[in-house]
Amino acid sequence: EAGVTQFPSHSVIEKGQTVTLRCDPISGHDNLYWYRRVMGKEIKFLLHFVKESKQDESGMPNNRFLAERTGGTYSTLKVQPAELEDSGVYFCASSQVRPGQGGYEQYFGPGTRLTVT
Amino acid sequence: AQSVTQLDSQVPVFEEAPVELRCNYSSSVSVYLFWYVQYPNQGLQLLLKYLSGSTLVKGINGFEAEFNKSQTSFHLRKPSVHISDTAEYFCAVQRRDDKIIFGKGTRLHILP
Numbered sequence: 001e002a003g004v005t006q007f008p009s010h011s012v013i014e015k016g017q018t019v020t021l022r023c024d025p026i027s028g029h030d031n032l033y034w035y036r037r038v039m040g041k042e043i044k045f046l047l048h049f050v051k052e053s054k055q056d057e058s059g060m061p062n063n064r065f066l067a068e069r070t071g072g073t074y075s076t077l078k079v080q081p082a083e084l085e086d087s088g089v090y091f092c093a094s095s096q097v098r099p100g101q102g103g104y105e106q107y108f109g110p111g112t113r114l115t116v117t
Numbered sequence: 118a119q120s121v122t123q124l125d126s127q128v129p130v131f132e133e134a135p136v137e138l139r140c141n142y143s144s145s146v147s148v149y150l151f152w153y154v155q156y157p158n159q160g161l162q163l164l165l166k167y168l169s170g171s172t173l174v175k176g177i178n179g180f181e182a183e184f185n186k187s188q189t190s191f192h193l194r195k196p197s198v199h200i201s202d203t204a205e206y207f208c209a210v211q212r213r214d215d216k217i218i219f220g221k222g223t224r225l226h227i228l229p
């Protein structure tokens with residue numbers, strides 16, 4: 001079974017440009033999460049999809065970030081326009097829905113390292 | 118609100134020596150506790166988790182952690198480390214709404 005994949009693995013862009021990150025979750029996983037780690041800081045939650053609906057986007061830093069999950073499969077995270085402080089590693093994770101159970105594992109992708117210069 | 122504190126940003130330890138990575142958490146509600154590991158150039162991988170029951174949890178690669186409710190701690194231990202354990206380790210709590218709150222991570226350096 002393929003794991004969570006993310007593309008690209010690295011991206012270097014200039015301030016003001018646009019970048020789109022892609023995440024392909026494990027097949028059949030309805031839950032999809034985005035997290036970000038800014039250098040020297042902890043990994044922070046950005047948002048959570050259940051299928052194609054945004055369940056929680058409380059961690060999105062501002063309106064320059066747009067996440068979509070059309071069709072409930074892969075997801076994209078667009079940053080437009082990018083700023084220097086957006087540099088970091090963006091992780092995607094997915095999990096199965098297990099009603100009544102908690103603490104189910106989130107499976108993480110390798111991350112996309114974004115550098116804004 | 119929840120928070121996770123990993124008391125050491127880096128831990129050097131000699132190969133075959135024991136190691137303990139410390140983690141304290143704060144939460145007003147019950148949460149699930151996790152340790153994740155990130156090996157060089159790889160994604161995060163679940164090491165172990167505590168949901169309920171026995172406070173001593175065993176994970177992969179010989180790691181174990183003990184949940185201490187009174188001290189709000191979830192320290193990670195291994196009796197004998199190997200070079201392959203070189204990685205960054207993250208303590209985390211997961212709320213009932215799925216959101217994971219991570220600590221800042223501890224880099225484990227294995228010395229020959």
